[in-house]
Amino acid sequence: MSQEITLEVLLSREVCRLLDTFAAAMNIQVVFFSNQGKILKRGRSCGNSVYCTLMQEHFFGVERCQQLDSDMRRKCLALGRAVSYRCHAGLNEITAPVKILNDTAGFI
Secondary structure, three states: OOHHHHHHHHOOHHHHHHHHHHHHHHOOOOEEEEOOOOEEEEHHHOOOOHHHHHHHHHHHOHHHHHHHHHHHHHHHHHHOOOEEEEOOOOOEEEEOEEEEOOEEEEEO
């Protein structure tokens, strides 16, 4: 699948607006990742929570979080479905594939 189609669909204004509204209502953060693991957009234009930042800075580092995210994207791709897990900071996370015409275009 071409990178242009992936970016066009994942970052369309309407999709982002709907997900931002959902995320705000649920008090969660939504992050779009490319197939290669690059962050394409953070929902609500916010970064990590203060709690995450403190845990990364004082206990285990951002690299460990990035590695877990990468591992879970690979697992998600292998299973072909969303994967729920607990991160190093003790927070519940979900990684889900975004599919276009049965091809994984990225992750959310």
